[in-house]
Amino acid sequence: xxxxxxxxxxxxxxxxxxxxxxxxxxxxxxxxxxxxxxxxxxxxxxxxxxxxxxxxxxxxxxxxxxxxxxxxxxxxxxxxxxxxxxxxxxxxxxx
Numbered sequence: 001x002x003x004x005x006x007x008x009x010x011x012x013x014x015x016x017x018x019x020x021x022x023x024x025x026x027x028x029x030x031x032x033x034x035x036x037x038x039x040x041x042x043x044x045x046x047x048x049x050x051x052x053x054x055x056x057x058x059x060x061x062x063x064x065x066x067x068x069x070x071x072x073x074x075x076x077x078x079x080x081x082x083x084x085x086x087x088x089x090x091x092x093x094x095x
Contacts, residue, residue: 012034016057017059018034018057018059020060021060021062028069032075035058035066036076038053039053042086042087044082045084045086047067047084050076051064054066070085074088
């Protein structure tokens with residue numbers, strides 16, 4: 001079985017919901033790799049829309065952490081003047 005899949009089995013439920021924020025960096029990046037698939041490239045999202053999508057796909061009650069992690073790890077970029085986010089590339093962990 002794929003090592004990344006095994007790690008995610010204890011973090012992402014069978015319904016695809018992230019149930020906890022991992023401690024290990026490689027697991028965090030794997031979760032971010034998963035969450036970024038919930039956003040469409042080329043689409044601008046208002047912060048409220050990003051929050052709603054993240055709330056749908058996690059259950060530990062910290063969508064702001066996930067939003068910051070997506071931004072800080074270069075999965076998403078933002079324009080603070082317009083208050084919008086978009087998919088940037090594939091993040092730090094992916095080339």
